[in-house]
Amino acid sequence: MSSPEAVSAPRPRPAEPTHVDLRVRVGTVALENPIIAASGTFGYGVEFAPLVNLNHLGGLVVKGLSIEPMAGAASPRICETASGMVNAIGLQNIGVRAFVSEKLPELRRFKTAIVANVFGKTITEYVEVIRILEDAEGLAAYELNISCPNVESGGIEYSTDPKLTSAVVSAARQAAKRPLWVKLSPSIGIIALTAKAAEAEGADALVVANTFPALCIDGHIRKSRLGSTTGGLSGAAIKPITIIGLGGIESPADVAEYMLAGSSAVEVGTAHFVDPRASEKLVGGLEMWCRYENIFEISTLRGALRE
Numbered sequence: 001m002s003s004p005e006a007v008s009a010p011r012p013r014p015a016e017p018t019h020v021d022l023r024v025r026v027g028t029v030a031l032e033n034p035i036i037a038a039s040g041t042f043g044y045g046v047e048f049a050p051l052v053n054l055n056h057l058g059g060l061v062v063k064g065l066s067i068e069p070m071a072g073a074a075s076p077r078i079c080e081t082a083s084g085m086v087n088a089i090g091l092q093n094i095g096v097r098a099f100v101s102e103k104l105p106e107l108r109r110f111k112t113a114i115v116a117n118v119f120g121k122t123i124t125e126y127v128e129v130i131r132i133l134e135d136a137e138g139l140a141a142y143e144l145n146i147s148c149p150n151v152e153s154g155g156i157e158y159s160t161d162p163k164l165t166s167a168v169v170s171a172a173r174q175a176a177k178r179p180l181w182v183k184l185s186p187s188i189g190i191i192a193l194t195a196k197a198a199e200a201e202g203a204d205a206l207v208v209a210n211t212f213p214a215l216c217i218d219g220h221i222r223k224s225r226l227g228s229t230t231g232g233l234s235g236a237a238i239k240p241i242t243i244i245g246l247g248g249i250e251s252p253a254d255v256a257e258y259m260l261a262g263s264s265a266v267e268v269g270t271a272h273f274v275d276p277r278a279s280e281k282l283v284g285g286l287e288m289w290c291r292y293e294n295i296f297e298i299s300t301l302r303g304a305l306r307e
């Protein structure tokens with residue numbers, strides 16, 4: 001028997017970690033946390049700086065960059081759907097040279113990882129964009145958007161054909177010294193084929209996925225609600241069918257879902273149209289979610305889905 005004093009003495013509590021370690025790695029790229037703003041939904045980052053502390057984000061992917069500036073598609077360019085939106089922006093952008101001279105100098109002052117989203121109508125254009133970016137400082141990685149029509153193959157999207165995927169990734173790999181992330185299209189039969197092709201040609205990471213082809217019709221005027229007829233569906237509606245990387249992420253539990261399914265990090269897109277601070281708020285929310293779940297290292301979630 002122990003003495004009454006001993007019984008009432010407080011039991012030592014295990015030391016609680018003082019913070020949640022949100023750090024993750026995507027290939028060789030180290031991020032302070034797994035939240036990355038997705039391409040096309042966060043401008044060139046700098047436009048959001050008055051509203052969002054960019055230093056709080058794990059990273060941001062800038063709007064897709066082409067060799068020449070592009071004016072984009074006819075309006076209307078977006079329409080809201082149940083639990084999501086359909087967009088047809090037509091890859092409007094200021095062109096890679098203007099990005100390097102006008103946006104990057106301001107952007108590189110932030111300590112968040114800056115990822116350049118790259119696309120082209122031909123493989124040569126992809127390579128040219130990368131070459132120009134290679135001479136610039138302040139980028140953590142390239143994200144190759146291969147959901148673009150290849151004008152040399154009758155307009156077939158690179159991402160719909162493993163051979164075209166191999167060709168564009170191989171050429172980009174040779175041009176790029178920085179890490180190369182390949183962003184796949186979800187709208188093909190077996191995504192594993194293009195994923196394997198990209199991996200075999202040296203992709204450092206796969207970003208899954210881009211938007212799903214979609215159409216919104218206005219019954220009154222009997223026409224598409226979008227200027228370029230069809231567009232891409234994004235938002236919460238696509239979360240259960242992409243489930244690695246990005247698509248419809250809005251809450252800390254969504255981030256956990258994606259990480260449990262195998263994602264190293266996630267990108268947040270459509271949520272910025274509801275709240276421009278969505279990704280910054282997610283970083284704080286994720287830390288609280290982890291505490292509640294007694295998780296002190298977020299990287300332990302990755303691939304930890306139970307059978």
Ligand SMILES: Cc1cc2nc3c(=O)[nH]c(=O)nc-3n(C[C@H](O)[C@H](O)[C@H](O)COP(=O)(O)O)c2cc1C
Binds near residue numbers: 041064117
């Ligand atoms: C308005 C808009 C513009 C986009 N522009 C691009 C782009 O230029 N390049 C790209 O790779 N993805 C682009 N995307 C796709 C997003 O980066 C993301 O893959 C997709 O929206 C799914 O994520 P979400 O459901 O969180 O929005 C765009 C999406 C939207 C909504």
